[in-house]
Amino acid sequence: MAKEEIIPVTLVTGLSDSLKSSLIKKIKVQKQSKVILFQDNNNFSFEEFPEELLQEKKLTEAVHDLVTYNKNELLCVLKDQQNKKAELLIVDLDNVHAPDMLSSFMEEDSFLDTLHIHVIDAVSFWFHYSSIESVENLSSMGNESQEFTLGELLIFPLEMADTIILGNADQVSKERLAELNWFLGKLNPLAEFVTMADFKRGVVPGEKDIGRKRTPYELYTYQLQHFEQKKPFVLVGEYGIDTYIYRSSFPVSMERLEKFFQELPEGTLRTKAVCYIPQEEQTHFISQIGPSVEIITEEKNYNEPTAADNLSEFLFIGDHLDPLTIKKGLDSCLLNDTILTETKLSK
DSSP, X not given: OOGGGSOOEEEEEESOHHHHHHHHHHHHHHSOEEEEEXXXXXXXXXXXXXXXXXXXXXXXXXXXXXXXXXHHHHHHHHHHHTTSSOSEEEEEEOTTOOHHHHHHHHTSGGGTTEEEEEEEETTTHHHHHHOOOEEEEEOTTSSOEEEEEHHHHHHHHHHHOSEEEEETGGGSOHHHHHHHHHHHHHHOTTSEEEEHHHHHTTOOOOOTTTTOOOOXXXXXXXXXXXXXOSSTTOOOOBTTEEEEXXXXXXXXXXXXXXXXXXXXXXXXEEEEEEEEETTTTEEEEEEEETTEEEEXXXXXXXXXXXXXXXXXEEEEEEESOOHHHHHHHHHTTBOOHHHHHHHHHHX
């Protein structure tokens, strides 16, 4: 099939099944579409999953034409549907999938020209974001597991989305809605934002940059450039939501840094960081979402182009951040020249 004849794919994600269903039904009115639900529930433990989300799944009206239960089956269905009559293929990714599942999908050729829409509930967003409840993701081998908070399940797909649809926007105050929009714009400044009400009235999100496979690191470097300030300690803020960038040419002590994250400065909502430890030839990628902090360590030299002179780099997004407190806390985590010299001599 020629490239121009390929049926486009729209991926829909979000924690609210009812809002996703409402969105999908509207899309089906606009275009002749086939809707495929991807539901691989065998990999999750539901014992700790919030009751309100499970209840919503039972109440949501069915809008799907096909259901698939593993990645290979989904890819085969997408390939097969390319030979059928449809203007659009919609993939509804079930709301309990691990973040790395989404990344693995976007690497496939079947998702090359995908528009990714993420649906947000304006009423429950902050509750889910700050929730300490978690979902256990079991590996396919059944011998390993990972836990993800609701905040992680909410934010990871949001930061990868091309378009963000804000549902129930009319049920929150104008001030709270403006604050939420400002925060979401900081989390993903590359996305387009449309309320569900506007979408139903015919406002169609643009399709800029469709086909790009933006990585989390690319978004991070864009945010650094977007939020960069010439004067130290100047915050980019409105509605109480601020951003702050910290950099140092010294590496950090990971032991001290873990203590720093155990007592995060008040108001910190989202943190991303890249820390390289030359003596250990390790790069640490740090992600903080609400109460959850994840540190991924890779055994490699630091060779990213954006911060060659900065071994420690942090991006903070939060509510009325205090940059002096953050700087003081991170300064105390640094390994200075004396400590580095003693480390080299001890080897």
